[in-house]
Amino acid sequence: MMPRRAKDSSPASKARAYQIDDQIGFILRLAFQFHTAIFTDRMVANLTQTQFAAMAKIREMGSCSQSDLVRLIGLDSATINGVISRMKARGFIAVSEDPSDRRRQFLELTRKGAEVMAKAETVGVEITAETLAALTPTERTRLIRLLRKMTGAERAIRSN
Secondary structure, three states: OOOOOOOOOOHHHHHHHOOHHHOHHHHHHHHHHHHHHHHHHHOHHHOOHHHHHHHHHHHHHOOEEHHHHHHHHOOOHHHHHHHHHHHHHOOOEEEEEEOOEEEEEEEEEOHHHHHHHHHHHHHHHHHHHHHOOOOOHHHHHHHHHHHHHHHOHHHHHHHO
16 A cells, blocks of 8 residues: 655745636736726716717617616626716716606717717727737637626627
């Protein structure tokens, strides 16, 4: 009978068990930082990623309630209030009350907001292409499909 080897519990052995470079959160954070640097450098009108997402969804919907916007772009109510205030102050969106429920607000792009979004969406396509430039077209499609699946966005897209 062979003697049992003692488990290696040295710090070096424990470090090998967990490699930060292989962790999804770490990799996603690096990818997000990479994309954010491109976005910040290229986006028009100093739009933030959140402002751009909100305005793109409002443009897509034509008009959108604030509560629907929260759900559609995955923000919390507290965050969206600040985003809406800043976009309204810049003249990009108009806010109106629902005549049947004064607590409900509807958001629409102003003419200025629509003009900014026409340029921003063109640049947005370029930003996506630059972010994904190291991938083949097949890899790009697969990555986006897998991320949608992982986040549940695939179900949300099908239900809209």
